Amino acid sequence: MIRTPGQTKKHYGIGAVNYHTGQTVVLIRKRKRRCEIAELLEALVEKHPTGTIYVAWDNVSTHQDDEVEEVVRAAAGRLVLLYLPTYSPWLNPIEMLWRHYRREVTHCELFETIKALLAATQDFFDRCNQGHYDVLSIIGSHAT
Secondary structure: OEOOOOOOOOOEEEEEEOOOOOOEEEEEEOOOOHHHHHHHHHHHHHHOOOOOEEEEEOOOHHHOOHHHHHHHHHOOOOEEEEEOOOOOHHHOHHHHHHHHHHHHHHOOOOEOOHHHHHHHHHHHHHHHHOOOOOHHHHOOOOOO
């Protein structure tokens, strides 16, 4: 929690987790619009320059747009979007990691500034990518 006298400032985490390796790609942005979603997809394609990338996500309106479709087309068949049923977060592995993040980072915590919260968030996902957490176990993957 952050003390917020007056208007609150929001930041959104937009992310993906590799179901086979546990590696994450997380963007923290002030908005969560179609262009930020397209930016996440571009980051995934950049992080995985070869092979097919499967993205399982919900049917929120920001996931279905010309900007998103443009990234999919530019990936030339390497990016496959799989739409999950409405109201089924338990089917989406990143949701399990978000839950763990909230437990580890924000639950019952008071951050003096948004900058401190963002630093703690970045640190959490850096530790995930360095293997400090068993991300595969957290997301329910049985990959070996």
